[in-house]
Amino acid sequence: MPHAVDISNNFGIIAGFIQNDPQERVKYSPIIYILNFLSSNRHPIVIHQYIPIATNGTWQDLLSNADANIYSAKYDMSISINSHGDVLVGMQHINRVFLFSVNVSNPTQLTYISRNTNSRSLGNGKSVAWLDNGNVAAILVNIYSLSYQWSSSQIYFYDMQSSIYNSNSTPLSVFPNYHQLLPESFSPVFINIISSTTSLTLMDVNGNLLIFNPTPPGFYPSIPATGSIPIITVSEACPLGMYKDQTGINDCILCPTDTKNSGNATIQCTPCAPDAFCSLGSVSEISQSALEIIEQVIAYPKSPETTIFDEILIQNMFHIGLGHCLLVSPLFWTLIVASLAILIVIIMGMLKFFVRHPKCAQIRKRIQWIFKKTDLIGEGELWVGGLVSFSIVVLVSCAYAFSNAYLKQYPIETSTDSYFACDVSIRNAKFETHLQTLTIPPSETEQKMFNLLNEQRLSLNIDFINTFINCDVISIQALFGNTWSTIRWSTCQNINSILSLSIPLPYKHISIQIILAQVQTIGALRVGVSGDKYEEDSYKLKKLNFYKSFSKNESVLAQTLLVSLALTKVINETLSMKDEKSDFSGIYIPTYTIDLNSLFLSRDQYIRSTSQTILLSIVLTETPYYVKNQQQPIAKQPEIVFHNVLFTVACLKIFGLIFILYKLIFKPIYHSLCQTVFRYRQEHKDNSEEIIGNF
Structure with a gap:
C-alpha cells in the first residue's frame, strides 16, 4: 500500500505499508523501496528496501497499525530527493524523518544515514522538501496527540551540509516565530510544502498558499499583512543581535556568544572585546560591571572561643610569636628587661669578686641602695628585688595598655584592626543570633525598629542587559487584591544597551508584571530593591540597595519570566557599654527564588518561540520570621579595672613567693656553700703558713 513516492532521473523511492502475517501483533509495517530505472528492460525494478524498526520499550514499539489498510491522514508519508542523491522520508505516524x-x-x-524523532507525538515529517540545491531541508512538523488531535504546525529548516541531521540537531530557523507571524487570513494548520530549487510553497488546511521567496544575505522573508492570497514574502533586514550570511528562505540566526550585531552589519556578527559581556544574540558590548551583584548584609560574626576577660588577658600577656606577634608580646619585652637585670647582676658580681678598688665598692653599694628603693617585692629588703620589679612594671604596664585598647574595641562597627595584639581580629564583643517568628510580639524597645522597617518606602529596580528595547513599549501592572491595575515607573531609560526601570512599590507584599510589547534579544536580567535610610535617637534604618544579576552561558532571556523575591527583616541590637539604652539598626535581606532553566532559552528553544511580548512577573513577599542579632561587650570598664588590679597583685605575689623560696631555701644553701668555701680556703691558708713557718 504505497503512501508516498518521488523520482529522480535514475531511481525512485516509494514508502508505504506491507501486510504481515495475520497471527503477528503488528498487522502492517512501514517499508521503503528503491526502484532502479536503468534496467535493460526499461521497467523500474525494486532493488533494495528498508524497514523501520521501532526501538524496544518505546511507544512506537506498541503500535499495531491495524487500520493502516484504510486511508487515514495520520498515516500520510512524504518523500523528497535532491540532486546529490540524498533522500528524506517522513513518516508522521511514528514521528520520524529518515535520511x-x-x-x-x-x-x-x-x-541509511540518520533519523530525527520529535518527542512523544505524531506529525513529524508530514511533508518534507529540499531547498538551496539540496543543502537545506524543510520539514513540516505538525504536533498531534496520539489520538491524532492537532496542536500546532511549524516548518523546521535544517542545514544538512555543515551539521549532522538527527534527533539532537538544532534547526537553522523555525516558522512561524516571533517576527515571522502568520497573517489572520492563513490557517495555523499546515498540510503540505512544495519546493523548487530555492523557493518554498506552504499550503494550509483551507488550500491557501504562502510562498517563501529567497532573500539575500542580511535579510529574511517577512510576511506582509496584505490579506491577499497567495501570500508572497518580502525581504526585511535582520533584527538586531541576528545575522544571515547566505541567500535562502530561512530566517536570520542569533549572533553566537562573544559576538554582536548592533545593526551596522547584518551579514556577519563582529567579535566583542575579551572582557566584555556578550551573550547569545548580543546587540552591544556590555561591561562586566553591569552584572555586579550588590549584597549589603554579611554573615553576623561568631563569638570568640574565649569570652572571659581573665583568659583573654593571660593569653595575650604570655604569648610569644613571630614578626608582629613578637613586637607586641608583653612577655618578650619583660624578658628583655629581665635580661638587662641579669646583666646588671653579673656586672655587680664582677665588681664584688674581681675588682678590689675601694671606689668600685662604693659604686656597687650605691647601686644596690638605689635598687633596694625600687624593690616592690621584698619591700626594700633586696636590691635584686628592685631589678625584678622593673620586669614586673613592664609586664603590668603592658597589661594596662592592652586592657585600655581592648576596651575601645567595641562595638565592631567602629573598631579597627587590633594591632596592639597578636590577633588583629580580636574584639571586645560577643554575639548572638536568633531566628524568631513574627507571630510573637516584639519587645517595646524593638517595636520602634519594626515600625521603621514596615514604613520604609521601597523601589523595585530592574535592568534588562544587552538589549535595544526602549521605554515606550513597556507597561507595568500590580495586583491589588484580585485586580491587576496599571502603575508607573519613576525612572526609565536605555543607556548603552541597558534598559533600566525603577518602580515605586505601594506595598511589600505585591505581585508586579512588567510587559515589554516588543520581542528582542536580552542577554541578562538584574533585579534589586532600594530604600532610603532614616535615623532617630538610637534607632537607625539602613539604606537599602541590593542587586542580583542572572545570566546563562550560550543562552538568551526567555519571553516568560518569573522571579520570586522574599524579604527578611534583620534587627541588630548593640548593648551599651555604660548600661544605657541599646542601639538598634535594621535592614531587609533578600532571598531570590528563580529557575535559570526556565529564565533562559538556548538558541534552539529561542528560534521556536512565537510569543509577541516579554512578560516578567516578580512576586514580592516577606518571610514570617526575622533575624535578631545581638552584640554585647565581653568586658566593661569596671570589670577590666578590677581584673587588672588582680593581675598586678597576682604578679607581685608570684614573684614575692619566689623571693620567699629564695630566702628560705636558696639563700641558706648559698650562705652554707659560701661558709664551706671560706673555711676550706682558711684552712688551706693556715696550712700554707704553717709549712712556711717550718722552713
Whole structure:
C-alpha cells in the first residue's frame, strides 16, 4: 500500500505499508523501496528496501497499525530527493524523518544515514522538501496527540551540509516565530510544502498558499499583512543581535556568544572585546560591571572561643610569636628587661669578686641602695628585688595598655584592626543570633525598629542587559487584591544597551508584571530593591540597595519570566557599654527564588518561540520570621579595672613567693656553700703558713 513516492532521473523511492502475517501483533509495517530505472528492460525494478524498526520499550514499539489498510491522514508519508542523491522520508505516524543516501550514477542500494524523532507525538515529517540545491531541508512538523488531535504546525529548516541531521540537531530557523507571524487570513494548520530549487510553497488546511521567496544575505522573508492570497514574502533586514550570511528562505540566526550585531552589519556578527559581556544574540558590548551583584548584609560574626576577660588577658600577656606577634608580646619585652637585670647582676658580681678598688665598692653599694628603693617585692629588703620589679612594671604596664585598647574595641562597627595584639581580629564583643517568628510580639524597645522597617518606602529596580528595547513599549501592572491595575515607573531609560526601570512599590507584599510589547534579544536580567535610610535617637534604618544579576552561558532571556523575591527583616541590637539604652539598626535581606532553566532559552528553544511580548512577573513577599542579632561587650570598664588590679597583685605575689623560696631555701644553701668555701680556703691558708713557718 504505497503512501508516498518521488523520482529522480535514475531511481525512485516509494514508502508505504506491507501486510504481515495475520497471527503477528503488528498487522502492517512501514517499508521503503528503491526502484532502479536503468534496467535493460526499461521497467523500474525494486532493488533494495528498508524497514523501520521501532526501538524496544518505546511507544512506537506498541503500535499495531491495524487500520493502516484504510486511508487515514495520520498515516500520510512524504518523500523528497535532491540532486546529490540524498533522500528524506517522513513518516508522521511514528514521528520520524529518515535520511538516506543513494549513488546517483549506480542506484543499487538505499543507504541509511540518520533519523530525527520529535518527542512523544505524531506529525513529524508530514511533508518534507529540499531547498538551496539540496543543502537545506524543510520539514513540516505538525504536533498531534496520539489520538491524532492537532496542536500546532511549524516548518523546521535544517542545514544538512555543515551539521549532522538527527534527533539532537538544532534547526537553522523555525516558522512561524516571533517576527515571522502568520497573517489572520492563513490557517495555523499546515498540510503540505512544495519546493523548487530555492523557493518554498506552504499550503494550509483551507488550500491557501504562502510562498517563501529567497532573500539575500542580511535579510529574511517577512510576511506582509496584505490579506491577499497567495501570500508572497518580502525581504526585511535582520533584527538586531541576528545575522544571515547566505541567500535562502530561512530566517536570520542569533549572533553566537562573544559576538554582536548592533545593526551596522547584518551579514556577519563582529567579535566583542575579551572582557566584555556578550551573550547569545548580543546587540552591544556590555561591561562586566553591569552584572555586579550588590549584597549589603554579611554573615553576623561568631563569638570568640574565649569570652572571659581573665583568659583573654593571660593569653595575650604570655604569648610569644613571630614578626608582629613578637613586637607586641608583653612577655618578650619583660624578658628583655629581665635580661638587662641579669646583666646588671653579673656586672655587680664582677665588681664584688674581681675588682678590689675601694671606689668600685662604693659604686656597687650605691647601686644596690638605689635598687633596694625600687624593690616592690621584698619591700626594700633586696636590691635584686628592685631589678625584678622593673620586669614586673613592664609586664603590668603592658597589661594596662592592652586592657585600655581592648576596651575601645567595641562595638565592631567602629573598631579597627587590633594591632596592639597578636590577633588583629580580636574584639571586645560577643554575639548572638536568633531566628524568631513574627507571630510573637516584639519587645517595646524593638517595636520602634519594626515600625521603621514596615514604613520604609521601597523601589523595585530592574535592568534588562544587552538589549535595544526602549521605554515606550513597556507597561507595568500590580495586583491589588484580585485586580491587576496599571502603575508607573519613576525612572526609565536605555543607556548603552541597558534598559533600566525603577518602580515605586505601594506595598511589600505585591505581585508586579512588567510587559515589554516588543520581542528582542536580552542577554541578562538584574533585579534589586532600594530604600532610603532614616535615623532617630538610637534607632537607625539602613539604606537599602541590593542587586542580583542572572545570566546563562550560550543562552538568551526567555519571553516568560518569573522571579520570586522574599524579604527578611534583620534587627541588630548593640548593648551599651555604660548600661544605657541599646542601639538598634535594621535592614531587609533578600532571598531570590528563580529557575535559570526556565529564565533562559538556548538558541534552539529561542528560534521556536512565537510569543509577541516579554512578560516578567516578580512576586514580592516577606518571610514570617526575622533575624535578631545581638552584640554585647565581653568586658566593661569596671570589670577590666578590677581584673587588672588582680593581675598586678597576682604578679607581685608570684614573684614575692619566689623571693620567699629564695630566702628560705636558696639563700641558706648559698650562705652554707659560701661558709664551706671560706673555711676550706682558711684552712688551706693556715696550712700554707704553717709549712712556711717550718722552713
